[in-house]
Structures are given as structure tokens and as C-alpha cells.
Amino acid sequence: MRHFIEELEDLQGRLLEMGTLVESAIHNSVRALTERSEALAQQVLGNEDRINHLEIEIDDLAVRLLALQQPMAKDLRFLTAAIKINTDLERMGDLAVNIVERALALMNRPPVKPLIDIPQMARTAESMVRKSLDAFVKREPELARNVLLSDDTVDRLRDSIHTELISFMQEDPDAIPQALDLILVARHLERIADHATNIAEDTLFLVKGVDVRHHLERNY
């Protein structure tokens, strides 16, 4: 068997590979929506299997390392963080697929309004995903904290999209199905941002050994 450190590097490499696939799935899902591109939508659907497969590979590897190497302290925290981040990435991949499903439904109907807030929300969410993975790989707590701050921006955008689309539906009842699809897309993006926040929190736990979820850190 290879050296433990190499195995850990391999695990991190696979998580990064998965992160890259998930980032591009999110990016393409929103482009499929804004450009009404079925080809981009199909591309995201085509990558889903690869993401799901990687999740299982990473899980197997992490569990095998936990069992065979009996890691302590920081390596143990790394492995438990890897298991959690893996789940978050896979969920983000699912959410990108959900966005694509909405995009495909919307392509079959006339466009109802120009999309401004959703692309902006998508850019913020994508940058959170990238930064959270970067923070994890580089073990940079400042970058991770930066991600936690952006989550509020995404939540505010989601609320303003929601309010705007509710009045839109009341003015134009024919557009209700489209508007509901767009509200869902905003929710999916918000969930993606939440998962990036989880990764940032796991990174802080990994680096500091302190659980910052649910704002518990101020108790320490």
C-alpha cells in the first residue's frame, strides 16, 4: 500500500476534481437558463453520472483510510471534513441538475422577463463555491470567513427575487408557471451557497479544530 500522505493527497485531488466538475455544472446550468441552450443543459445532465461516481469513490477511499490508517488529530479531522465536503459537493451537483430541469421547462415557454438578479446570484454562489474549495485546499481561514459573509448577500437576493416574482404573477397570471420555475431556481442557488458555507465551516473546523457551525464559535 502507498504511503498515507500520498493517499491523503490523492483524496484531496479527487475532491478537487469533483469540485471542478460541480463548479462547471453550476455555471453551465445557469447559462443554459439565460441562453435558453438545450445543448448546455444536456452537457450538465451528461456529467451527473461522473459526479455521482466520484462521490462514491471518495467516500470509499476516505472510509478505507479511516479504517486502515487509524489517523489521529489533524488527519482524522481532514478525513471527516473530506466525507462532509464530498456530500456537499454531490448535493450541489444535484442542485445544478435541478436548475437544468427548470431551464428545460422554461425553454418550452415564451420568456417572461429579462433575467438580471438570477445571473448575479449565480455569480455570487459560484464564487463562494470556488473560494470555499480554495480555502479548504490552502487551509486559509480568512478565505473561509469571506465565504460565510457572502451567504447573506445571496439570501437577500433570493428574497428580492421572490418578492418581485410574486407581484409579477399577480399582474400576469399566464406567466405563473414560469415565475414559479424562476423562484425555484433562486432557491436552488441559495441552497448551493449554503453548501459552500458548509464547506467553509468544515475548513475552519479543520484548521482551527473548532466547530463554527450554527455560530457556536463565539462560545469558545
Next chain:
Amino acid sequence: MRHFSIELEELNELLLRMGSLVESSIRRSVQSLVDRDKELAKAVMRDEPTINQMQVEVDARTTRVLALNQPVARDLRFLTATLKINTDLERMGDLAVNIAERAIDLINRPPIRPLEDIPRMASLVQNMLLKSLEAFVKVDADLAQTIFPADDEVDALRDKVYTDLVAFMQNDPASVPTAVDLIFVARNLERIADHSTNIAEDVIFLAKGVDFRRAVTPVHPV
């Protein structure tokens, strides 16, 4: 240090206590909507920090047990399943809080129609959670399997709620904010059901040592 099997048992108990609080949050959140009971909705929101605290504790104890006991094979699979189930339970708690928040919004507006499908969804979803947790503590794959038909039923009800409410809104645009809230309640219940399905899949993996997510391929021997 206490005996390993006692640690595992305590972990099991903690997870079950968390599960029953989550189940009660789901039940009360929908009850608050049906009875238009704002206090009940607020009670669900007040319990959220307890659920979060339990999640942090389950994670911390699982990691400690992993580190100190260096378990192998089945115990190791049990502990990694615990980490996953813990995440699912905490998310279900969040979703129950989302339902309680919607309930408070809805109570402030006149009701638009009697609620039938949503309470039906809620009772299916609570039952799925209880069964999936029971299957976990008993490591009973057959019991875990029994929740999958309920998940299909929940999905069908969610679609029905959506279709009915879209038609309703189109006839009565004033009902849009209320109907959208109800569509989201149905969605949240459907997501809660998905988390129970995740738990059932973890139980099947635990019981058989195979990853149900990819049918029957064996995992690396440990």
C-alpha cells in the same frame, strides 16, 4: 475510557433523541399550519438551537470514538453512517423550521382552501422518518426498504399540490402569495422525505456492506 460498545450505544441513543425531536418539529410545524396556531410555530423555531446543538455533539462524539477506538469493518460503517444520518436529521430540522416560518406568514392571511394533501404528506413523512431510524438502530435492511413506496406517494402528492395550486392562482391572482407558500410547504415535506430515503439507503449499505446508491457492487474490503 469507557467501553467501546457503551460509547456506540450512547451515540445511538443521542441520535434517536435527535430524531424524535426532529419528528416532533415536523409534526408541530404542519399542525401549526392546519390549526393556524402561531405559538406552536414559534415553539418549533425555539427548538432549532437544540437540534443544532445535538448535531454538533453527535459529530464530536463520533469523531472521538473513531479516533480513540480505531474501529474496523461493521463498527466503522456504523460510525460513518452516523455522520451522514446526523447531517440528514439536522437538515430535516431546518426544513421543519422553514415550514413553521411559512405557517406564520400563512396565519396572517385569510385561508384560501381546506388543507388535505399537505397533512396527508406530513403523516407519510413522519412515518418514513420513524421507520428509517428504527431500521438504523436495528440495522434492518428489510424495514428500510419499506419506506421507498411512501417516498413515491409523497412525490405524487407534491405534484398534485403544485398542479392544483397553480390552477387556483390563475383563477384568483389575489391568492398568489398564499398559494406559493403552500407550494413551498409541500416541497419542504418532499425534501424531508428525501432525507429519510437517504437514511434508509445508509441502513441498507450498513446491513449488507454494499452501496445501495450503485446497486450491488461490493465496496473495498476493510
